Structure formats: structure tokens, C-alpha cells
Amino acid sequence: MIQRLPPSLTPLDTALAALLRGVDPVAPVALPLSEAIGCVATGAPLLAAYPPCDIAAADGWALRANDLVGASSYSPLPLTTLPLWVDAGDAMPDGCDCVLDTDAVELSGPLAQVLAEGVPGQGVRRAGIDVPDRTPVAVEGSPVGAAALLLARIAGAERLSVRRPRLRIVNLPGATATMQMIADVARAAGLDVSAHEAGARDVASIAEALDVSACDLLLTIGGSGVGRQDAVVAALVRRGSVNAHGLALLPGRSAAVGRLGRVPAVALPGLPDHALAVWVALVLPLVDRLSARRPRRPRTLPLARKIASTVGIAEIALLAEEHHAWTPLAVGEWPLQAIARAHAWLLIPGSSEGFAAGAAVDAYLMRE
Missing domain, CATH: 3.40.980.10 (MoaB/Mog-like domain)
Structure with a gap:
């Protein structure tokens, strides 16, 4: 028939x-992290602060900035005790708030002198700067991306609750x-x-x-x-x-x-x-x-040239972003090369005759 x-x-x-x-x-399902990417998050766990304490952001000497006032290569500052060496990622020793480069401290047997000043926080990642306390692993109702998976792995999570x-x-x-x-x-x-x-x-x-x-x-x-x-x-x-x-x-x-x-x-x-x-x-x-995905956010840009459409038929235009404007590639019928080049699509309602050149239009990205 x-x-x-x-x-x-x-x-x-x-x-x-x-x-x-x-x-x-x-209904939500708990998926391994490797399977959760692209799925919409729900009930995401809350993370503890990360890093949990101040850590060294670079290899060097851990010192207290207030003890180094006036130090320079012209006026070396002798230290009463040898400074502590830290590698990037190490917890900062008690009382230390900066990390100096290796050539900023000169050692001579049991003696040490500093050749540069330091400022509090220099070479240091503060506790909670990457992830504040009680930060959700992923945003409820949003797709799980690579950044959310990074947070989940830092938190030691093996699965995420998502809708798939x-x-x-x-x-x-x-x-x-x-x-x-x-x-x-x-x-x-x-x-x-x-x-x-x-x-x-x-x-x-x-x-x-x-x-x-x-x-x-x-x-x-x-x-x-x-x-x-x-x-x-x-x-x-x-x-x-x-x-x-x-x-x-x-x-x-x-x-x-x-x-x-x-x-x-x-x-x-x-x-x-x-x-x-x-x-x-x-x-x-x-x-x-x-x-249960949150509404998709359009990208609004002016049209580089007009789009004409037939009243009574909804048409979809393919667009490329060029010079901070949307350039129409195809309307109503899409050659495959236009699909390959397109950055976004624009729905033209059946009640519309199209859009004038320069009109700001809301388009949705082909690949988010």
C-alpha cells in the first residue's frame, strides 16, 4: 500500500x-564515570574543599614572607635555620606562606642566605581555591562534561547519578x-x-x-x-x-x-x-x-545577510559564525557540505517571512 x-x-x-x-x-541511574559523559546530571554529590590545605604550586624553598623583607642579591639575608624544600603538590609546612625559586636561596654548608623577597601566596595554591567546600560535582540538569568528570575523580567518586x-x-x-x-x-x-x-x-x-x-x-x-x-x-x-x-x-x-x-x-x-x-x-x-535537561541556551548574533522564508512552513537554516555574525549556509534544503561547515541552526517559525540582514537571531549550536 x-x-x-x-x-x-x-x-x-x-x-x-x-x-x-x-x-x-x-529515572536516574548510577553510571561509571567513563559512561556518564554527555548524560544529564541529577543528584550530584557535594565535594569537600580542594586542595584540602595550602600546597606548593611549584618546586622551591618554603619560607615565610615577613621574614624576607629587604632581601636581595645586593643585600643577602642570612637565615638562622635551613629552609625546607617542597615539590609542587606538597603540603606547605607550618608557618610558611610562600615558595621561592631554587636560585633565590644560596646554601653554603650549614648556612643559608636569601637573595630575594617573597610575598604571601607566592608559589602557593590556597586551600579550597580549586574547589570550594560543598561544591556539586556537576550542575543538576546539565550534561556531564570533562570538567565534571575531573571533579568527580578528585573527589574519589566512581559513579555519577544521571538520566540516560x-x-x-x-x-x-x-x-x-x-x-x-x-x-x-x-x-x-x-x-x-x-x-x-x-x-x-x-x-x-x-x-x-x-x-x-x-x-x-x-x-x-x-x-x-x-x-x-x-x-x-x-x-x-x-x-x-x-x-x-x-x-x-x-x-x-x-x-x-x-x-x-x-x-x-x-x-x-x-x-x-x-x-x-x-x-x-x-x-x-x-x-x-x-x-530533565535545563533549557538550552541560544547564541545571539546578527545575521550577515537576510534569510527569506515561506509563510506557513517552519524552515531550519544552517549558520556559520564568521566575524561575530551568523552567515547563512543553507535554508530549507541542506547540502552535505553545509552540514559539515555549520556551527549552529536557526528555526524560522511558520508565521515568519524570515529575518533581515543585521537582525539579531537566537541560534543553537550544532555541537555543544
């Missing part, structure tokens, strides 16, 4: 609202490159990804692969259009329901959204640019809801 797009396309906002309806954040939605991707034969791209961006967004391929492009084979027993979100790749071998929508109807097929969105017009039981499902087109556009416009907001 050939699927036909409806004569009137579903507005993007309507499709997104249907997709998000009834979706709650997934489980994504099942069902690929149709012939869309492998697109599936691999979506799997890569999904893992970078902190999802637990499992990828599968339907046995064939017919309704029964696709429906058989739509197993949602162990996932929080299902994506299909390819087969959402109106070609003779496009049977994804019929398979979704057989296993669940379809809320919208045919979106007022460019790229991504042939996408569909539905539900298999309580699990939201999105049918992505097989073309890479169309699939990626549906990912940023529909799937990312769903991932953020499942992860």
Missing part, C-alpha cells in the same frame, strides 16, 4: 506538542549512513543507543522490529515518504498510533510522529539532511524532556 501525505501538513508546534504529551523524565534515556533505532535497508549519523549524535546527547535493522522494507518486517519493551524513545530511519517501498507509517499504525504524518517543516516534510503504547516514536526520513533537521526540531526537545 502506498502512503500519501495529507493535503494539509501538520504545523511543527502541533506535532511537537503531541510528541511531548504525557512524557516524563526517566534508552533509544531504539530501527533502520530500513538502504539508510545505513543516515542511521549511523543519528546514532552518533544521539550518543553525544547522552542517550543509551541500540540500533537495529528491519529485515525488509515491507509493513510486516518493519512492524516486527518496532519493539519498545526496553526503550524510552523509538526512531525509525527511512521509509516515511510516499514511495512504493515506504511502509513505516503503516507499520507504526499496526503497532500503535500515528499523530501526524507530513509536517510543515523543511527539511523533514515527510516525517511522522506517533506512539507505541507509552513510548513516543518519530519516523525520520532516510535522507541525512532531512533526518538531522527532524532530529533538532522534534527529537532534541523530546530528549531534553526525558532527561
Whole structure:
């Protein structure tokens, strides 16, 4: 059976609202640090102050600055006792508040003299300067990055509590490159990804692969259009329901959204640019809801030149940051070289005719 797009396309906002309806954040899981990067933090432990005491920031002689007033190479200051040597990272000896370089102290048998003054804190890392007491390892609702993992390792933590939605991707034969791209961006967004391929492009084979027993979100790749071998929508109807097929969105017009039981499902087109556009416009907001992620922060810059858009269709523009402005690379249709060059994407609402040159626009980074 050939699927036909409806004569009137579903507005993007309507499709997104249907997709998000009834979706709650997934339960937190404790993951090893090596698996937690990119996932959204929750219930992060609080760190004790680090370093726990004043430590040497460089190799040298540990001394007290007030004892060195007036010392210079022209007027060496004799010391009554030999100074203590410290290596970088050593705890500062009691009463010492600075570290002098090796050539600032001259030794002659049991005698020592100082050839330079010091100031309190010179060559010293103060207690708590790196991590104040009761600092959270990661920010609640934000993705875990390399800096958060560093703090966790310093604290001796082996696991972090995060939200990591489980994504099942069902690929149709012939869309492998697109599936691999979506799997890569999904893992970078902190999802637990499992990828599968339907046995064939017919309704029964696709429906058989739509197993949602162990996932929080299902994506299909390819087969959402109106070609003779496009049977994804019929398979979704057989296993669940379809809320919208045919979106007022460019790229991504042939996408569909539905539900298999309580699990939201999105049918992505097989073309890479169309699939990626549906990912940023529909799937990312769903991932953020499942992860309880804080709102993404846009980057606001003026447009280097105008963008024209068709009223009634939401279009997504790819942008490159050049000379402190957004330069449009592609609107509505995305050549692969534009995807490779893009720094950010801009959603142009269906109610808009576009933006004038010089207008400040909010764009979202392709890679955060």
C-alpha cells in the first residue's frame, strides 16, 4: 500500500506538542564515570574543599614572607635555620606562606642566605581555591562534561547519578549512513543507543522490529515518504498510533510522529539532511524532556545577510559564525557540505517571512 501525505501538513508546534504529551523524565541511574559523559546530571554529590590545605604550586624553598623583607642579591639575608624544600603538590609546612625559586636561596654548608623577597601566596595554591567546600560535582540538569568528570575523580567518586534515556533505532535497508549519523549524535546527547535493522522494507518486517519493551524513545530511519517501498507509517499504525504524518517543516516534510503504547516514536526520513533537521526540531526537545535537561541556551548574533522564508512552513537554516555574525549556509534544503561547515541552526517559525540582514537571531549550536 502506498502512503500519501495529507493535503494539509501538520504545523511543527502541533506535532511537537503531541510528541511531548504525557512524557516524563526517566529515572536516574548510577553510571561509571567513563559512561556518564554527555548524560544529564541529577543528584550530584557535594565535594569537600580542594586542595584540602595550602600546597606548593611549584618546586622551591618554603619560607615565610615577613621574614624576607629587604632581601636581595645586593643585600643577602642570612637565615638562622635551613629552609625546607617542597615539590609542587606538597603540603606547605607550618608557618610558611610562600615558595621561592631554587636560585633565590644560596646554601653554603650549614648556612643559608636569601637573595630575594617573597610575598604571601607566592608559589602557593590556597586551600579550597580549586574547589570550594560543598561544591556539586556537576550542575543538576546539565550534561556531564570533562570538567565534571575531573571533579568527580578528585573527589574519589566512581559513579555519577544521571538520566540516560534508552533509544531504539530501527533502520530500513538502504539508510545505513543516515542511521549511523543519528546514532552518533544521539550518543553525544547522552542517550543509551541500540540500533537495529528491519529485515525488509515491507509493513510486516518493519512492524516486527518496532519493539519498545526496553526503550524510552523509538526512531525509525527511512521509509516515511510516499514511495512504493515506504511502509513505516503503516507499520507504526499496526503497532500503535500515528499523530501526524507530513509536517510543515523543511527539511523533514515527510516525517511522522506517533506512539507505541507509552513510548513516543518519530519516523525520520532516510535522507541525512532531512533526518538531522527532524532530529533538532522534534527529537532534541523530546530528549531534553526525558532527561530533565535545563533549557538550552541560544547564541545571539546578527545575521550577515537576510534569510527569506515561506509563510506557513517552519524552515531550519544552517549558520556559520564568521566575524561575530551568523552567515547563512543553507535554508530549507541542506547540502552535505553545509552540514559539515555549520556551527549552529536557526528555526524560522511558520508565521515568519524570515529575518533581515543585521537582525539579531537566537541560534543553537550544532555541537555543544
